[in-house]
Ligand SMILES: Nc1ncnc2c1ncn2[C@@H]1O[C@@H]2COP(=O)(O)O[C@H]2[C@H]1O
């Protein structure tokens with residue numbers, strides 16, 4: 424692609440995003456757009472260093488500090504040079520003991536100088552190796568130990584907030600766009616697993632609904648990019664305000680979440696967390712602490728963005744407004760509604776079709792997104808009429824019983840479905856409301 428074509432593509436993309444987002448501050452918007460694009464390209468080229476050399480691009484200014492990082496073979500993070508000095512950004516500096524850490528309040532000295540930092544190796548205990556070396560069968564079963572924990576806590580304290588502080592940019596503005604990278608040589612990490620690890624992955628993580636929409640190739644990519652990490656009880660897995668590096672799926676244990684020191688949430692096996700900072704390039708929105716010994720599977724930021732970002736953000740924006748309007752879900756926080764959106768799917772039924780049939784086993788809970796349906800009981804006929812925003816199918820899931828009635832579409836029907844595991848995990852206090860409103864008891 425010629426430089427001119429590339430330039431035109433950039434302008435077209437900027438134009439598209441401008442029209443979608445209609446920003447109030449035009450210069451800031453353009454500034455962020457190009458800063459982020461540059462950051463993405465440099466990050467990408469670092470992973471493709473050879474390609475950068477061929478293009479004659481000097482990626483790194485040769486300061487001593489940077490040379491040391493390169494020698495250590497740590498992967499540098501290319502920052503948007505602007506975020507540190509962005510007048511719209513409220514800076515917050517966490518205490519830093521790291522001599523390489525750049526204070527977020529410091530003015531930048533050059534295009535890449537202050538935007539350059541070495542990524543900190545995760546102090547988590549890792550039992551899958553990215554070097555590709557085969558693991559011994561015992562590797563998957565290392566005991567929890569306190570050294571792992573203290574290492575993690577010390578490292579977390581060193582982080583400073585640097586990217587898009589206190590600001591959540593749109594997902595699309597930040598999304599990596601493979602097309603604009605031309606022939607994209609991005610390669611996800613490929614880890615090797617013991618057969619015991621593979622068994623555990625298949626039994627739990629692979630069934631996560633976030634992965635259920637993926638085609639076979641994407642699913643494989645995700646699975647092999649996952650890294651097993653163990654967090655003994657009390658480990659601070661994520662610290663609020665840090666930048667995002669990994670997305671986590673919980674295989675075992677419970678994780679607590681704190682926002683400004685207040686506990687806001689906990690989640691257990693089958694849940695996931697750490698997506699917000701990766702989706703929006705924003706600082707971590709909460710602190711995540713292992714309430715019990717946890718086994719987690721971590722997915723690196725790039726693989727998350729390349730493979731999971733689009734589906735996740737599409738679902739969140741698709742269902743966000745709809746979920747807000749459902750009375751049953753009023754008690755959920757907006758974050759809980761986002762997590763619920765991740766687990767939803769849409770189904771369509773034509774007039775006269777049964778969505779659920781009396782006496783059958785039930786796997787899903789339903790909300791009506793548009794259209795109408797009748798609830799019919801054998802011997803009684805139509806017992807209820809359902810419209811937009813109504814729900815059904817809760818009884819089979821609440822009581823593990825067969826469907827108590829048939830629900831039939833009376834006009835073209837669009838329903839949003841939630842599977843059994845999401846129903847039990849994501850509805851929170853709404854489950855009590857469902858029990859109270861049981862139609863068979865009224
Ligand atoms: N109430 C909450 N608000 C924000 N984040 C939350 C909340 N509960 C859990 N989290 C998770 O905590 C994570 C902290 O890192 P992230 O901001 O990347 O993503 C966040 C969410 O996945």
Ligand SMILES: Nc1ncnc2c1ncn2[C@@H]1O[C@@H]2COP(=O)(O)O[C@H]2[C@H]1O
Pocket residue numbers: 779785798800806807814815816817818819820825826827828829830862863
């Ligand atoms: N009077 C009723 N008796 C039984 N089910 C009803 C009634 N009214 C509405 N329903 C809904 O119809 C659904 C059929 O599947 P479930 O039994 O899972 O859950 C049921 C309820 O959501």
